[in-house]
Amino acid sequence: MKPLHELTVAQIQQQLIEKKFSSREITQHYLNRIDTLNIDYNCFITVDTNGALTAADQADQAIAEGNSTPLLGVPIAHKDIFCTEGLTTTCGSKMLANFVSPYDATVVSKMKTAGAVMLGKTNMDEFAMGSSNETSFFGPVKNPWNLETVPGGSSGGSAAAVAAQLAPAATGTDTGGSIRQPAALCGITGIKPTYGRVSRYGMIAFASSLDQAGPMTKTAEDAAILLNSMSGLDYKDSTSLDTAVPDFTATLDESLAGLKIGIPKEYFDQRLDTAMADAVQASLAELEKLGAKLVDIELPNSALSVPAYYVIAPAEASSNLSRFDGVRYGYRCNEPEDLEDLYTRTRSEGFGEEVKRRILVGTYALSAGYYDAYYRKAQQIRRLIKDDFVRAFEQVDIIAGPTAPSTAFKFGAKTADPVAMYLEDIYTIAVNLAGLPAMSLPAGQLDNMPIGMQLVGNYFAEHKLLNVAHQFQLATQWHTPTPTSLKG
Ligand code: GLN
Numbered sequence: 001m002k003p004l005h006e007l008t009v010a011q012i013q014q015q016l017i018e019k020k021f022s023s024r025e026i027t028q029h030y031l032n033r034i035d036t037l038n039i040d041y042n043c044f045i046t047v048d049t050n051g052a053l054t055a056a057d058q059a060d061q062a063i064a065e066g067n068s069t070p071l072l073g074v075p076i077a078h079k080d081i082f083c084t085e086g087l088t089t090t091c092g093s094k095m096l097a098n099f100v101s102p103y104d105a106t107v108v109s110k111m112k113t114a115g116a117v118m119l120g121k122t123n124m125d126e127f128a129m130g131s132s133n134e135t136s137f138f139g140p141v142k143n144p145w146n147l148e149t150v151p152g153g154s155s156g157g158s159a160a161a162v163a164a165q166l167a168p169a170a171t172g173t174d175t176g177g178s179i180r181q182p183a184a185l186c187g188i189t190g191i192k193p194t195y196g197r198v199s200r201y202g203m204i205a206f207a208s209s210l211d212q213a214g215p216m217t218k219t220a221e222d223a224a225i226l227l228n229s230m231s232g233l234d235y236k237d238s239t240s241l242d243t244a245v246p247d248f249t250a251t252l253d254e255s256l257a258g259l260k261i262g263i264p265k266e267y268f269d270q271r272l273d274t275a276m277a278d279a280v281q282a283s284l285a286e287l288e289k290l291g292a293k294l295v296d297i298e299l300p301n302s303a304l305s306v307p308a309y310y311v312i313a314p315a316e317a318s319s320n321l322s323r324f325d326g327v328r329y330g331y332r333c334n335e336p337e338d339l340e341d342l343y344t345r346t347r348s349e350g351f352g353e354e355v356k357r358r359i360l361v362g363t364y365a366l367s368a369g370y371y372d373a374y375y376r377k378a379q380q381i382r383r384l385i386k387d388d389f390v391r392a393f394e395q396v397d398i399i400a401g402p403t404a405p406s407t408a409f410k411f412g413a414k415t416a417d418p419v420a421m422y423l424e425d426i427y428t429i430a431v432n433l434a435g436l437p438a439m440s441l442p443a444g445q446l447d448n449m450p451i452g453m454q455l456v457g458n459y460f461a462e463h464k465l466l467n468v469a470h471q472f473q474l475a476t477q478w479h480t481p482t483p484t485s486l487k488g
Pocket of ligand 1: 128129130131153154173174175176177178179206313425
């Protein structure tokens with residue numbers, strides 16, 4: 001039998017029901033691994049040993065009584081951006097280092113209801129701002145494929161935890177690429193659903209019109225299983241949508257014959273390393289073998305997505321983060337002289353450098369004199385970017401390309417130049433601006449480091465993406481190799 005940590009969620013589900021092992025056994029197995037290995041990777045900010053074992057015992061009881069909920073007894077980890085009742089939720093920030101939420105995020109409560117066992121909370125860039133996990137107050141996460149490189153961000157803790165087999169699956173959030181880019185850099189699978197598919201209630205807000213939660217897993221099949229439990233209308237989030245949630249596992253086995261895959265020329269221009277391009281092309285050729293047809297398309301406004309995002313996301317962040325003022329919750333400076341001093345020092349001491357940069361940029365872009373020149377303009381560009389996709393989806397069923405411009409880079413390589421870091425998300429950000437679903441799946445290696453392929457779907461076509469990814473994973477092995485640091 002395979003070691004427990006190599007099993008997928010689908011296999012764990014099956015074997016729990018068959019009573020090959022109990023939820024307590026597999027939960028304890030993961031807790032032991034976290035205990036010995038987390039020090040190497042720094043994936044977890046908080047580990048909930050007692051909570052996990054109690055939930056595992058309850059799951060075992062339910063299994064013994066013949067109950068079966070979709071994730072019954074399956075251990076998972078949550079990104080530390082989701083509020084968890086009674087357990088710290090830090091969002092990777094000193095500002096919330098001791099914050100204990102009085103309630104669960106909807107994603108957390110839905111997964112609890114589905115029977116999942118929460119192992120703990122994963123490390124992340126501060127307030128989800130970053131592409132390398134280097135902005136976390138709790139220190140960087142290390143990429144299991146090469147401990148000198150970043151895991152990507154902002155959901156780097158979740159991605160590295162799944163890659164290092166410290167959790168079979170984890171949740172992430174994606175505002176401009178934070179599920180897909182770390183999934184690509186760590187060699188795992190991750191999907192950002194259509195905006196509104198998953199409730200944002202209790203998910204600490206970065207840029208509310210872009211943020212969306214999704215699963216990070218070993219396989220597309222596991223992503224489908226988790227997405228089933230995460231999705232759906234929530235009256236506590238007015239932007240969650242009242243659209244029927246299909247069973248995402250039901251269409252995984254559909255044939256790809258006749259599927260039209262759009263290849264945007266802008267995603268394969270001179271900015272993409274040729275070796276990266278070759279690897280993605282080879283994976284596209286695999287999809288052709290499975291019956292898909294590749295169609296050249298154009299997304300002419302692609303180049304504007306990073307600049308538009310870096311006005312809109314900071315603008316929304318500056319507004320969302322105004323609630324951290326030292327009065328209501330979170331960090332408060334020592335002995336403030338007056339209210340002004342309380343605000344100033346609390347925010348100066350509580351936020352890290354990148355978060356402050358975003359607040360400054362956002363406040364500036366929203367200020368009366370500059371609103372038309374920056375914020376309104378960025379929103380107009382956002383519409384053009386969306387229209388590019390709408391036009392493309394008149395011709396094709398899905399769009400494919402690279403997830404990130406390179407494999408994982410070394411720590412410190414981009415910290416001195418914020419714009420270089422922002423360009424990490426050059427292929428992922430447009431999708432958030434348009435509100436579309438997209439996923440990343442392992443699709444090759446370069447110098448022993450994973451490469452991700454991105455699939456973008458039309459609104460509510462998550463099932464299509466998962467179907468394509470699953471068929472690809474049945475035909476190839478890129479999702480199976482073990483990260484270098486786990487060998488021997
Ligand atoms: N890297 C992007 C940023 O820093 C996206 C982050 C995210 O998706 N949360 O804004």
